[in-house]
Amino acid sequence: MENIEVARHLEELADLLEIQGANPFRIRAYRNAIRLVRGLTRRLSDMVSAQEELTDLPGIGADLSGHILELLETGKISLLEEIVRDIPRELAVLTRIEGLGPKKVAKLWKELGIISLDALQEAAEVGRIADLEGFGAKSQEKILRAIPEFRSHQGRFLRSEAANYLRPVLDHLEGFPGIIRMEVAGSYRRGVETVGDVDLLVSAAGESAREVMEHFTRVPGVDRVEARGETKGRIVLRSGLPVDLRILPEATWGAALHHFTGSKEHNVQMRALARASGLRISEYGVFRDSSPQGSSESEDHDGDGGPDGASARDDFVGRDGVGVLEGGATEEEVFAAVGLPWIPPVLREGRGEIEAAREARLPNLVKLQDIRGDLHMHTMWSDGSGEILEMATACRDRGYEYLAITDHSRAVTVARGLTPERLREQAGEIATVREGLEGIHLLHGCEVDILKNGSLDLPDDVLEELDIVLVAVHSHFNLDRKAQTDRVTRALAHPMVDILVHPTGRLLNRREPFAIDLEAVLEAAAGHDVAVELNASPRRLDLNDRHLFRARELGLTVSIATDAHAPDRLDHMVGGILQAQRGWIEPGTVLNTRPFGELKSWLRRRDRS
DNA sequence: GCCGTTTTCGGCCCGACTGTTTTCAGTCG
Numbered sequence: 074m075e076n077i078e079v080a081r082h083l084e085e086l087a088d089l090l091e092i093q094g095a096n097p098f099r100i101r102a103y104r105n106a107i108r109l110v111r112g113l114t115r116r117l118s119d120m121v122s123a124q125e126e127l128t129d130l131p132g133i134g135a136d137l138s139g140h141i142l143e144l145l146e147t148g149k150i151s152l153l154e155e156i157v158r159d160i161p162r163e164l165a166v167l168t169r170i171e172g173l174g175p176k177k178v179a180k181l182w183k184e185l186g187i188i189s190l191d192a193l194q195e196a197a198e199v200g201r202i203a204d205l206e207g208f209g210a211k212s213q214e215k216i217l218r219a220i221p222e223f224r225s226h227q228g229r230f231l232r233s234e235a236a237n238y239l240r241p242v243l244d245h246l247e248g249f250p251g252i253i254r255m256e257v258a259g260s261y262r263r264g265v266e267t268v269g270d271v272d273l274l275v276s277a278a279g280e281s282a283r284e285v286m287e288h289f290t291r292v293p294g295v296d297r298v299e300a301r302g303e304t305k306g307r308i309v310l311r312s313g314l315p316v317d318l319r320i321l322p323e324a325t326w327g328a329a330l331h332h333f334t335g336s337k338e339h340n341v342q343m344r345a346l347a348r349a350s351g352l353r354i355s356e357y358g359v360f361r362d363s364s365p366q367g368s369s370e371s372e373d374h375d376g377d378g379g380p381d382g383a384s385a386r387d388d389f390v391g392r393d394g395v396g397v398l399e400g401g402a403t404e405e406e407v408f409a410a411v412g413l414p415w416i417p418p419v420l421r422e423g424r425g426e427i428e429a430a431r432e433a434r435l436p437n438l439v440k441l442q443d444i445r446g447d448l449h450m451h452t453m454w455s456d457g458s459g460e461i462l463e464m465a466t467a468c469r470d471r472g473y474e475y476l477a478i479t480d481h482s483r484a485v486t487v488a489r490g491l492t493p494e495r496l497r498e499q500a501g502e503i504a505t506v507r508e509g510l511e512g513i514h515l516l517h518g519c520e521v522d523i524l525k526n527g528s529l530d531l532p533d534d535v536l537e538e539l540d541i542v543l544v545a546v547h548s549h550f551n552l553d554r555k556a557q558t559d560r561v562t563r564a565l566a567h568p569m570v571d572i573l574v575h576p577t578g579r580l581l582n583r584r585e586p587f588a589i590d591l592e593a594v595l596e597a598a599a600g601h602d603v604a605v606e607l608n609a610s611p612r613r614l615d616l617n618d619r620h621l622f623r624a625r626e627l628g629l630t631v632s633i634a635t636d637a638h639a640p641d642r643l644d645h646m647v648g649g650i651l652q653a654q655r656g657w658i659e660p661g662t663v664l665n666t667r668p669f670g671e672l673k674s675w676l677r678r679r680d681r682s
Numbered sequence: 683g684c685c686g687t688t689t690t691c692g693g694c695c696c697g698a699c700t701g702t703t704t705t706c707a708g709t710c711g
Contacts, residue, residue: 095683096683097694098684098694099683099684102683102685102694103683105683106683131684132685133684135683136683137683137684171709171710172700172708172709174708176707206702207707208702209701211700211702212701215701269711270711299700300699300700301699302699304698304699305697305699317710319698335711341694341695343695344696345695347695349687354695355697356696
C-alpha cells in the first residue's frame with residue numbers, strides 16, 4: 074500500500090473523530106501524523122519490511138503506529154470500522170465545504186439527517202438550514218454558493234493560473250496612496266504547485282488602512298466580498314480564486330511576512346523553538362515574556378486598554394499578557410531570534426529545514442541563472458507549433474548554451490509522432506539549421522515512447538543516430554503497479570536511454586499519477602546512469618518535490634526541462650526551478666547546469682556512433 | 683494522541699473574522 078493511501082485512511086479517521094467531538098489535541102496528533110506520512114520519501118510498507126520501528130518517526134506513537142501496521146497488514150483500521158458504525162463516512166466530505174467544519178456538519182446530520190452533498194443542497198434550497206440553531210439566513214446562502222464551487226474545481230488552482238488571475242489585483246493595488254509595501258505570501262510564495270487561495274500582505278500608513286481595504290474590495294473582476302475587517306479582508310474573483318488581504322504594521326513587516334508565508338508546519342516548529350527559549354512568535358513580532366515569574370499579574374487577561382503603570386517603554390500588551398518586542402522588522406530578525414539563518418520560503422515545509430539551518434547545511438539551491446540549456450521540447454514536426462529555428466533562437470535569447478529538439482516518436486499518433494524515416498528527414502533539417510545558427514549548440518533528440526512491454530518505439534540503429542534519447546510513457550496508464558514498474562525499468566535498462574521524462578504521468582487537477590513503484594524506478598535509473606526529468610510544464614511538474622528530494626538522496630542526475638510546445642513556453646523553466654528548489658535540488662545534481670562540453674561527455678557514456 | 687534540558691502528567695501556536703449571539707462558538711489560515 075502506498076503512503077498516500079495510508080494518509081487517506083488516517084485522514085478519514087481524523088475527520089470522523091472530529092465530527093464525533095474527540096479531543097482536539099488528539100485530532101491534531103492525527104493531522105500531524107498525516108502530514109508526516111505525506112511528506113515521507115520512503116514507503117511505510119518498505120520501512121516495515123525492513124524491520125524499522127514506525128514509532129521512531131516524530132509524531133508517531135504506539136497508537137498511530139498500531140493503526141498503520143494494522144492497515145498495511147489487513148487493509149483496514151478496526152477503530153475506523155468501529156466509528157463508521159456510528160457515524161456515516163460521507164460526512165467527512167461535507168467538512169470540505171467552505172464554512173462548514175466538524176461541529177456544523179455534526180449538527181446538520183443530527184438535527185436534519187444530512188449526510189450527502191445533494192441532501193445538503195436540497196435542505197438549503199428549501200430553507201431548512203436557516204432555522205437551525207447556530208445557523209441563519211447568511212449561513213444558508215453561503216452553503217448554496219459553496220456547493221457548486223466545491224463540485225467544480227475542488228478548490229485548487231495551478232500556481233501559474235493563480236498568477237494570471239492575480240495580476241490585475243496587484244495592478245489595482247499598486248501605487249494606491251497609503252500602501253507602503255505589498256507582497257504575496259502563503260503557499261504561493263513557497264512555490265507550491267497548486268494553491269487554494271492567495272495571501273496578499275500590505276503595510277499601510279496609520280489612517281489609510283480603511284481606505285486600502287475599501288479599495289481592495291473594488292478590484293476589477295471581483296465576484297463577491299466575503300470578509301471586510303480592519304486588518305483582514307477576503308474577496309473571491311470571478312475565476313473562483315479567493316484572495317485574502319492582510320493590512321499589517323510596517324514596523325513588524327518581517328514577522329508578518331514570515332507568519333503568513335508559512336507553512337503551518339514550519340510555523341509550529343518555529344514557535345516551539347521560540348517557546349523553548351522564553352520567546353513568543355506571532356505575526357506581530359518576536360516577544361520575550363516580561364512578566365515576573367510566578368507573578369499573578371500575568372494571569373490578568375482582560376486588561377485590554379489598561380497596561381499596568383510599571384511596564385517598560387517597549388512593552389507590548391498582547392491578548393494573553395505582556396511581552397517585550399525583540400524583533401520582527403525583517404524575516405532575518407525572526408530567524409535570528411531563534412538562532413537560525415534566513416531560510417528560503419521554498420524550504421519552509423517543516424521537512425527538516427530548521428534542523429538543516431541549525432547545522433548550517435541548508436542546500437545551495439539551483440537558480441535560473443545556473444541553467445545552461447533546455448533538453449526537452451517539441452516543434453511542428455510533431456505536436457509543437459514552432460519551427461526548429463524558432464525554438465533554437467528562442468533558447469539563445471534566453472542565454473542558453475544548448476538545446477535539444479525532442480519530438481514524439483510514432484506511437485503517439487495523436488501528436489503526429491515521427492517514424493524512423495521522418496526522424497531522419499528531421500535530422501536533415503537540424504543539420505541545415507545548425508549551419509546557419511551561431512551562439513548555441515543544437516542537439517537532435519527524440520521523446521521515444523515506452524511501449525506496453527517496456528521496449529522502445531524506435532529501432533536501435535535509429536536511436537544510435539540521435540544525440541540524446543528521452544523515454545516516456547504515453548499509453549496504457551492503467552497497467553497494474555507491478556506491470557507498469559517492470560515496463561519502465563525495462564526501458565531504463567536499454568543502453569541508449571539518457572533521460573526518463575515526466576516519470577509519473579500525472580496532470581495536475583486532471584489525471585492522477587499512474588500506479589508505479591517510483592522508488593524502484595529511481596533506483597533503476599541510478600543503477601543504469603539514466604537521468605530523470607523534472608518536467609517544468611505547469612500542468613505536470615513531474616517529478617514532485619518529494620520525489621526530487623528522494624532523487625537527490627539517491628544521487629541521481631536530474632534534467633529540468635520545459636517540454637515546450639511553443640517558443641514562449643520555454644519560460645516555464647521558472648516554475649521548474651521553483652519546484653526543484655522545493656525538492657532541495659542543488660546545481661550539481663542538475664544535468665542542464667553543465668557546460669556543453671560536460672554534457673557531451675555525459676551523453677557519450679553511451680557508445681554512440 | 684504525542685511528547686519530555688521546565689513535565690511520564692499536563693501541556694499542546696496564535697489570531698482574525700463572521701454570524702448569531704448578547705458574550706461567544708465555529709471556522710480558517
